[in-house]
Amino acid sequence: KQEVTQIPAALSVPEGENLVLNCSFTDSAIYNLQWFRQDPGKGLTSLLLIQSSQREQTSGRLNASLDKSSGRSTLYIAASQPGDSATYLCAVARMDSSYKLIFGSGTRLLVRP
């Protein structure tokens, strides 16, 4: 059964710092991995999608990497800003008929001004 773990559970950094969020998964037979942002009481905003054949994806100040064989992904946020404060969720899609997502419990990020 696929399990997704995110470390750390919470992170508080001063504005301007570069930071890394970690995600690990137990079954490497994934189709893709998505990183989402969730603001309190709100929906999930897709940040980056990495296909299983890819090693990384970049969008602006965000860079996500994937090492499928070791079951790990990282989300790198450069030059963090207070507006980056949110919960970041990692989710993997299995290679099956529904491509459903299995989520981690998230990292709650606070960027202090």
Place this chain on the structure above:
Amino acid sequence: EPEVTQTPSHQVTQMGQEVILRCVPISNHLYFYWYRQILGQKVEFLVSFYNNEISEKSEIFDDQFSVERPDGSNFTLKIRSTKLEDSAMYFCASSEGTDHYEAFFGQGTRLTVV
């Protein structure tokens, strides 16, 4: 930019009542999903829907739950007889169903059962 829309944003219902949560997926998408998030817990998969039928459902999705795509645009989740433990945020998602299967989520419906 196309988006998934959900209504209502918040619903309060009495235990034992039926509720219907509504979603309008992105128009050219082929895969539709419902997930839920109990306060403080992980987002959990409930059901996937493709080609007008359920393709997969979780253990949570018992006989009290049903899904429907009644008119080619809406996608609904019905809970027949709500329980206190059904209180959660319910998210609808859709995916184009091409090479990437990137999932796009709605803003959620917060269901409170009293």
